[in-house]
Amino acid sequence: MTMAKRGGAAAGSRGLRRRALRGGAAAAALGAAIWGGVVSASQLPPWVAAGDDPLPAWVRSARVLKRDQPLFEAPGESPRRRGSVDRNVQLPVFAARRADGCRGRWLEVGATAWVCDDAVELSAAGPINPLVRTWREMPDGLPYRYYFVGPDGSFGYRRAEAADVEEPDVQLEPGFAVAIVEERVEGGARYGRTNSGFWVPMRDLGPVHAFAFRGAEIPAGAAQIATAWVVAERAPLFARTGAGFARTAESKARFELVPYLEEAQGPAGKLARIAEGDGAVWISARDLRRPSASAPPPEVDVEAGERWIDVERATQTLVAYEGRRPVFAALVSTGKGAPGSTRVTPAGTYRIWAKLLTSDMDNLEDEGAERAYRMEDVPYVQYFSKGVGLHGAFWHRSFGQVRSHGCVNLAPLDAQRLFWWTSPRLPAGWTAVLPTAHEPGTVVRVR
Numbered sequence: 001m002t003m004a005k006r007g008g009a010a011a012g013s014r015g016l017r018r019r020a021l022r023g024g025a026a027a028a029a030l031g032a033a034i035w036g037g038v039v040s041a042s043q044l045p046p047w048v049a050a051g052d053d054p055l056p057a058w059v060r061s062a063r064v065l066k067r068d069q070p071l072f073e074a075p076g077e078s079p080r081r082r083g084s085v086d087r088n089v090q091l092p093v094f095a096a097r098r099a100d101g102c103r104g105r106w107l108e109v110g111a112t113a114w115v116c117d118d119a120v121e122l123s124a125a126g127p128i129n130p131l132v133r134t135w136r137e138m139p140d141g142l143p144y145r146y147y148f149v150g151p152d153g154s155f156g157y158r159r160a161e162a163a164d165v166e167e168p169d170v171q172l173e174p175g176f177a178v179a180i181v182e183e184r185v186e187g188g189a190r191y192g193r194t195n196s197g198f199w200v201p202m203r204d205l206g207p208v209h210a211f212a213f214r215g216a217e218i219p220a221g222a223a224q225i226a227t228a229w230v231v232a233e234r235a236p237l238f239a240r241t242g243a244g245f246a247r248t249a250e251s252k253a254r255f256e257l258v259p260y261l262e263e264a265q266g267p268a269g270k271l272a273r274i275a276e277g278d279g280a281v282w283i284s285a286r287d288l289r290r291p292s293a294s295a296p297p298p299e300v301d302v303e304a305g306e307r308w309i310d311v312e313r314a315t316q317t318l319v320a321y322e323g324r325r326p327v328f329a330a331l332v333s334t335g336k337g338a339p340g341s342t343r344v345t346p347a348g349t350y351r352i353w354a355k356l357l358t359s360d361m362d363n364l365e366d367e368g369a370e371r372a373y374r375m376e377d378v379p380y381v382q383y384f385s386k387g388v389g390l391h392g393a394f395w396h397r398s399f400g401q402v403r404s405h406g407c408v409n410l411a412p413l414d415a416q417r418l419f420w421w422t423s424p425r426l427p428a429g430w431t432a433v434l435p436t437a438h439e440p441g442t443v444v445r446v447r
Contacts, residue, residue, distance in 0.1 A: 075099035075106035089429030141412030144179035156198030215330025352441030
């Protein structure tokens, strides 16, 4: 899905934001009651209008006809984008209105969310439960089965019957990644349909393997972030002796989570103690990545416990906060390049301006690129600075090291966890959402 660029995230007053932050549970309960048909007209939320073009009495919902159907903030000729919704979702219908930009009627299907009725089918079926998520959480954080195109490349076909028989409709370069949503056997060979609608020979594809790494929840009341991850393939351990430090026969593996208890200076640099008591052991600080706690930027409403995210490029870590309290930490990979390069993740304080369940990412328009890449359906994308955002990365495991083309890469499980934690909330059945004045995007600071 292609989202229109937004100049800046809408931000309401401090008091308005506090009410939005504190009222999430109440709003969800009210939504459930409305869509269950038990709320009187006097209790309807402010976005529900009487409408000027009533629908038939039997209409309870509107079924969406195509994938990633755009939704808009208001009826009209060129309305501002509000988000998008998945195919076959039964949306609630609150009002209908005649206005420019739609040959039929505009339908109000959510809070400041409208769709033209030529994109839906009116239905007597009940609407989607407002408390469900468009996607359920996956144990590996991946919404699809992903595959890499092999070293010889491959071709894609619009029709499965045409595969390996007729001229291909698209060429896939080595290393491209696709999401397979269906498989079929034709002429004794197996083909997979990508989420973009092309049939590809499965013999040309190699599966993406699940990655179990995830960040760490930070206990309430913790005075500091006393957590670190091993980033060396094998990090030797040391014991303290009268003469200093002596290497032991033991080591820690990459991505192991260890406590960070104390620092000391050794002959070859700083060491960190990662075990208590008589069995105390030490590890080189160079082999670790430890996030540092930081005060919130002025844009955060600390009194309301507003959620925000801190990305620290020096340690390649991310910390999620509620006000001043850190609640979650993870390894990341930010942009790789020389200072001033367009690939470096830009420092600054931003707000999330768009959230997408997936987005295709490539550099096919960059004629100067050393190597072409295309990743289909990159999961859990949260843009905060133009085309730079947080997202899951299934094509590498370099977390804790710079690696990306500018975005903040997260392990899939961490991207999944943060996507459902940030605002704006993604309503049931939607595939993308933009902030509003009532629900601004979560603050993201890069330093």
